[in-house]
Amino acid sequence: MEIVYMWLRSNKTNFEDSDEFGMKNQGCNFGGRFRFNYDFEKKVIEIKENPIWQDDFFVLPSEDQHFNSLARITNVTAVVGENGTGKTSLLNYMKRNLVYGRELERPEAIFIFFDHIKGKYYIYHHANILIKDIIRSANCNIDISEPLQTYQNSKINGKFPKGIPLLKDNTFIFFSNAFDSKDWEEQKKNLRNISTNYLFRESTNSIGLQEITMHRFQEVKRQIEFIRFFPDYAGKYFSSFDNLLNRLPKELIIHFHSHDFNSDLKHSDFIIEFMENFERDLSINYDEKDLYFMNYLTKILVRHFITELVYYIAKPHFNDNLRTQIISIVFEDYYNSNEKDPYKKFEEWLENIAFGAHLAINNVIKNLAHAVLRFKKSLAVIIKEEQVEIKGRVIKLNISNAMHIIDELMWPYNHSTIQNEFMTMDWRNLSSGEKALLNLYSRFFYLAKLDSDNRKKANSPHQLCNNLTILVDEGELYFHPQWQKELIYNLLNFLPYAFRSEQIRRIQIIITSNSPFILSDLPSTNVIFLQRKRNESQVLDGLEEQPQTFAANIHSLLSNSFFIKDGLISSFAKEKVNKVIDLLINESSQVIKENNDIITKTIDMIGEPVIKNKLMNMYQDKLALDYIHMESRLEERIAELQEQMDTLVKLNKLKKGN
Template identity: 30%
Template structure:
């Protein structure tokens, strides 16, 4: 079932007495005094609006939540996540929902609300039934201080959550990307022409802050990898405790064993048995030796494939380059196996992708690796994406919604998706009809929703400047504040400058020439020309007055 309307009486004192339509064929209105819910046909609703020609109709509904920073977009998203995926999170929140099945029948779920009167609901759902009707996917590439806990029926793909739950975020990210890339290559997907495909991955040792910089400089690439993995292992073991000098000594002993052709077994090296280690479970010398031997095998694996020419080490840049997808995947699997996925010793980085390109690839890869192509967890999935356009160039912002719709239609033809996004991009809004848009604002510290705002009906294929001004609550025009200040100062200079101050006049003329808005540029130039002409007339008048005064003084000896 898809969510078509929600009335929030009180959510954590943040949203109070607000109703939200999500862009269905009906418009719902709740009368608080009478406690009656009304329904009317949406006169401009278009059936299957989000179906692409020749594609499966996977996207059933798309809703964009927009508004200025601090208007409550994230708060509403949090409500939707909890309300659709966790049975216990919302026990104290007061709200009701209207949901619609594939036949168009309507259902109501009430949470601590007084009885709501309506004559069009087929069934009122209990709590347990409500939470079996949908699941939630949550994706955000934003890295902030918010913590995203695991919810019962949610597939959390946010950066915050993945950093918190994955032992090695970088390697898992590259592995996700590779899984997705291989899938679209095998299926010869049209997405290959739309999504950046990296040609090589770079593997870089972690920074060794615990060691002297001169010592680090003397290390080979392989030694730095080994050292980084060893310290990563120790840090994982020690948690927040300081690594002791004895443990660093153990690491250096290992380097003799792993790198510098030491033939004796690690446990037989001079002085190793005298090293004092913490007397705690899993801190014994035997535990360290077992893990160190795995790291030695990994270093030998790197050396073997480098000698064969499969891996290329750039010693000057201190990176190893792998330029075949199958070798990248093999390397990451080996790395995860040797470290048991519990600690890090290297950084992974796509060699030829910008931040925006990585973000574009990562959005699709996260979804692909989180949602099974045979997903059957619920009749419909609500996919919530926070700030979809984050890090994307405006050209990609123009195309991201279309590519998402195409992606879901191609890879999940049997899954029904309700897509809810937040955005600051007018390009995304221009892809949506006005009834698919929720405009949020704040008044006296409270989140408010402009339900009756007629302007939003013109978003689809609309003028970007109009959308920016009307849908994102931009005040005082679309010019940057710095530019506005400079133009106002320029105006003041124009009306006060003296035509004889040539340098000042030249500077003013140059400022006018670089103004991009033609109406403002022409008006200011006209103002300058008129002011300089007035200056000239004033000078002529002043000269005539001086001449007349001199003539009077000299008894009329000067002629005109």
């Protein structure tokens, strides 16, 4: 089912967004063949043809020899408006109220769907919203299923209905790169959530590892899978992906780092002395890079183990006597060892802690020692088998075996980290914008691959429906304008391939955006314009009110009040320019002379030629006017002096005559 229209009595729900900007008695058209309007006063639905609609408008020509297996993009809609008008709230409303399977009290609304297989439109409305009639415009040939279907908020057998039955075969996919700690994000059978907020919250482990660590690991694994599998097909059949393939990283870099030991325990001096002695025992041979690296890594692991141990036993449920007992046992095991080789001595020490019978050493400490030991041994095997390249204090992983190595290291690393991390993974020379781009594609590819791998398994939770409604919240976030300009085009190429299926699969995309580049790829009838009026958000829906967006000049789109009010000049620059204008208009010549340096330098900096020339003309006119006034005053003064001289001459003649 494709969503073609929603009318909301209110977008407020009983969920956590109750403080968000409200939308009351507003309808949203998503850009289909027909445009709908519910007249709240007359209680009728008005329908008219969309004059610029084109069938398969968003289906691009494909070079794929299996073109028929590709999913079809049926529609793309953008939701725009200034911050606070409710763009994200509209997506949240759809996630909460349209996803089938959620037993909840649904707000009063009208939903209109289009079934591409049957060619029918279905109107589904709350029982409290009266629809007296459906008024079609002239020559409006639309097939509407009768009778109209209703829903209400009464419970059946103690439970609310699971949702709109028409949407049983719709999977909603929600993507967002934003991270704002929203804790209500969820995932259901018919809702796949690949937003950063949800994935971050789901990245946990049983011993309390910081979520950011697990999230980063899982994100990298998704990225590796995308980089490994996607180019094989896309590079062969899709020349439009050349730019994307060229941006994909080739190497993963693992950095190791230690933390300064800092503790208020009374044994701190003893512990610091132990670490210094241990590091001194390690012999460093700079001619052998493997040995140099293992020395460096062993120092980090020792310091990490002790730092985590001290952090753990510093907790309130340990008393001083128990802390002293634990520290004595841990370090006596090391000093009592007769092993001379520092590496073997280190491993023997951790084994004794992990598998010893000391009553004071609980399972958390044993598991910590075991995990650190296993991490060290696993990495030593990986290095010995030359699966990685060592560069100083980092190791480089090739994409071909990176997934295997991460899986080998992830368990011991997770269980060896209680508070502090000692390893980070990152792509070489990848900017934040490039990482955001990689996140976008790898998360969708991850879902698509899960679907493909489980397609023949009965009742697999990873299977996707044949109708996909993809909700993208500000997909251009972190992107350079050039990439913003390419986003819609790349999605139209990528998503049909990623979600290809032997059966007919259709995709509807609904994207919120703050970018005019997104709008320039969409007809105005495919844009939901939100604006703030008083304390409500309103939809600007009339064709005569909407700015023309498709292939529009970016400058023209920016100039529209939906993006920028009060002109295109930034506030700080406007303040500076207004100061110059005020000086030139309202101040005296003397004040202008005193501020001459500020005025001329500010005018020279202005990049907009019209403003720059106007201010320069004002400045020159002011100087010219001042010169004219000065010349006039000089002439008056000369006349005064001449008159005085004439008077003196006359007086002098009178004196001589006497």
